[in-house]
Amino acid sequence: MSRRSLLRGIGGAGAASLLAAGCGVPAAYVDESDRAGRDLSARDRTLDFANWPLYIDTDDEDARKRPTLDAFRKRTGIAVRYTEEINDNDEFFGKISPSLMNHQETGRDLIVVSDWMAARFVRLGWAQEMNRATQPNVAEHLDPQLRSPAFDPGRLHSVPWQSGITGIAYNRRKLGREVRSTKELWADDLRGKVTLLSGLDESFALLMMGRGVDVTRWTGDDFHALCEQIEGLVKKRHIRRFTGNDYIKDLSTGDVLACQAYSGDVIQLQADNPDIEFVVPEEGAELWAESLLIPNLAHHKANAEKLVDYYYEPEVAAELAAWVNYVCPVPGAQNVLADSGDEELVALAEDPLIFPDAAMRGRLAIARDITAQERQDFTKRWNAIVGL
Numbered sequence: 001m002s003r004r005s006l007l008r009g010i011g012g013a014g015a016a017s018l019l020a021a022g023c024g025v026p027a028a029y030v031d032e033s034d035r036a037g038r039d040l041s042a043r044d045r046t047l048d049f050a051n052w053p054l055y056i057d058t059d060d061e062d063a064r065k066r067p068t069l070d071a072f073r074k075r076t077g078i079a080v081r082y083t084e085e086i087n088d089n090d091e092f093f094g095k096i097s098p099s100l101m102n103h104q105e106t107g108r109d110l111i112v113v114s115d116w117m118a119a120r121f122v123r124l125g126w127a128q129e130m131n132r133a134t135q136p137n138v139a140e141h142l143d144p145q146l147r148s149p150a151f152d153p154g155r156l157h158s159v160p161w162q163s164g165i166t167g168i169a170y171n172r173r174k175l176g177r178e179v180r181s182t183k184e185l186w187a188d189d190l191r192g193k194v195t196l197l198s199g200l201d202e203s204f205a206l207l208m209m210g211r212g213v214d215v216t217r218w219t220g221d222d223f224h225a226l227c228e229q230i231e232g233l234v235k236k237r238h239i240r241r242f243t244g245n246d247y248i249k250d251l252s253t254g255d256v257l258a259c260q261a262y263s264g265d266v267i268q269l270q271a272d273n274p275d276i277e278f279v280v281p282e283e284g285a286e287l288w289a290e291s292l293l294i295p296n297l298a299h300h301k302a303n304a305e306k307l308v309d310y311y312y313e314p315e316v317a318a319e320l321a322a323w324v325n326y327v328c329p330v331p332g333a334q335n336v337l338a339d340s341g342d343e344e345l346v347a348l349a350e351d352p353l354i355f356p357d358a359a360m361r362g363r364l365a366i367a368r369d370i371t372a373q374e375r376q377d378f379t380k381r382w383n384a385i386v387g388l
Contacts, residue, residue, distance in 0.1 A: 028101050030125035030296055037105055037297030045078045047109040047300040047307060050092075052290075053084040055112070055162070057323035068319055072310050078303050089117040096295065100126045105297035109304040112161045116201040118291045119151030119369045127157040127293040134305050135159075137312035141330045145361060146289055150216075151369055159308050160289035162264075162320075163327035165278075165353065165364065166197070166206050167285040169247075169261035173275040174254055182210025182281045185258055191238045193257040195250060196230070198242035200382040205286035205367035206260060212283065215367040220374065227381055234385060242386040251276060263353040264326035278353060280363050287364040289329065318345075321354055328354055 041047075059065035069080050086092045092113065096106045113121070121127045132139055138159055152158045170179045179185070185194050197203045204226065205215045211229070213222045233239050240256060248265055250256035252273060266278040294304050310316055317330035318337050322345055328334070337349035352360050370378055 028124055030100070030103065032125065032129065034103070035125065035128045035296040036301070037299055039301045040299045041302035044300065045076075045303070046081060047078060047303040048081045048083070048107060049110045049304075049307065050083050050085050050108045051112045051161075052086045055084075055324060056082070057320055068311070068316055071316075072307060076306060076310075078306065080307065086112065089114050093117060093120070100124070100296055103297070105299065106295045108295055109298040109300040110307065111293050111295060112290050113293065114201070115149060115151070115158070115160075115289050115291055116369050118158050118293055119149075120372075121293055121295075122152050122157050123372065126296055128296060128298065128301060129156045130159065130294060130305055130308065131302075132156075134302070135309040135312070137309045141312045141314060141317070141332050143329045143331055145287065145364070145366070146329055149289075149366055149369075158291040158293055159312075160291050160329040161311075162324055163287065163289040163329050165263040165280060165285050165287055165327060165356070166202060166260060167263065168206075168258060168279045168281060169251055169266045169269070170258035170277055170279070171251065171254065171273075171275050172277050175257045179258055179277075179279055180282055182206060182283055185210075186233065186238060190258055191236070192240050193255075194238060195240050195243045195247050195256050195259040197247070197260045198244060198386045198388065200379055201370065203260060204382075205365070206281075208367075209284040209286070209365070210281065215284075215286065215365050218368055220378075223374075223378055224381075227385060230385055264324065267325040267351065267353055280360050282363070284363045284365055287327070287366050322348055325354060327356065331355065 056066050057068050059067055066082065069082060073079050092111075096108070096111075099106045118127070130138075142155065142159070143163070146155075146160050146163060148154055149158075168179055168182065168185065172178065175189070184190075196207070204223065207226055207230070208215050208218055208222055211222075211226060230239070240250075243250065243259070245265065247256065247259045247261060248269060251259055251261070252269065261278065263278055266276060269276045270278075292308050294301055298304060311320065312330055314330055314332035314336050317328055318333035321328040321330075321333050322337065325348070334349050334355040337345045340346065348354055356364065
């Protein structure tokens with residue numbers, strides 16, 4: 001299941017609540033002054049942290065152990081109840097939104113969601129502002145390119161957990177040529193051998209950039225023009241299908257020769273198949289993040305803020321990056337890996353898919369997110385193309 005999955009229609013009352021929240025119903029909004037709960041951090045040295053599966057370092061011999069969390073507990077005395085309960089952004093939103101809409105605590109002090117979903121939390125007033133005075137590492141080490149997304153200027157309510165790039169992956173040996181542009185996906189020799197991501201939020205930015213659109217300020221006209229192009233390619237059967245993370249299997253077997261892909265996935269694929277390449281196209285690619293939020297009424301806010309800041313120490317960030325292989329939001333971790341003396345870690349430090357170089361960064365952009373007013377109509381049109 002993709003960590004960055006699309007907005008799906010969920011039947012019955014669940015759909016109604018999601019739609020109401022997405023449209024910003026006034027009753028759902030929580031004012032900043034009403035978000036804080038009674039913070040028990042000083043006397044209760046715990047916190048509840050909800051994350052995605054396989055998104056934190058684990059011990060090589062015992063997968064139940066998480067070295068960075070264990071080190072945090074030893075240093076601070078704060079025990080982390082860590083759950084891998086987030087498999088889909090909207091599924092998780094549906095799980096905790098009734099509590100947040102009704103001004104009730106969620107039982108979680110820290111969560112990780114994709115930034116397009118984080119934008120919804122921030123717009124609804126469902127995420128507390130973090131106390132940066134207690135987070136010097138975040139202030140010093142957060143990647144400048146991720147510091148001020150449109151949905152959360154100054155990153156007051158969110159902090160990236162990991163980042164990544166949506167670009168193009170292809171099998172160079174089987175295709176017999178290089179791919180350097182999104183436009184090249186539509187070449188005749190790739191007819192029926194291309195897949196795109198099914199999620200609207202996951203797909204649109206890269207495809208718009210391939211059309212020369214500035215995705216930091218795209219318009220509704222840009223979106224509908226893109227849909228017309230993709231509709232035409234579907235009718236010609238140029239696009240084999242739309243996928244979640246199952247593009248990995250298609251690319252590995254050779255059923256697909258080129259596809260939209262996430263940088264972190266491709267690093268893992270390349271370990272088994274060096275013919276797989278990842279490209280940040282000439283026209284550019286999307287830089288995204290999945291971010292930490294502290295939900296309203298969390299009982300261990302100060303403990304959660306300490307954990308967030310802990311992961312922004314370059315040494316800790318390096319340990320996490322070496323395991324998850326996504327774009328590290330702490331550039332200073334690169335030097336830690338480079339100076340480690342370990343051949344594999346040094347190679348990771350030199351990998352631009354974990355630490356993008358200046359040339360690659362110049363082609364990366366963070367897309368304007370889809371607004372609450374746009375989402376219903378845009379999702380309906382996109383899902384009709386994708387077949388959802």
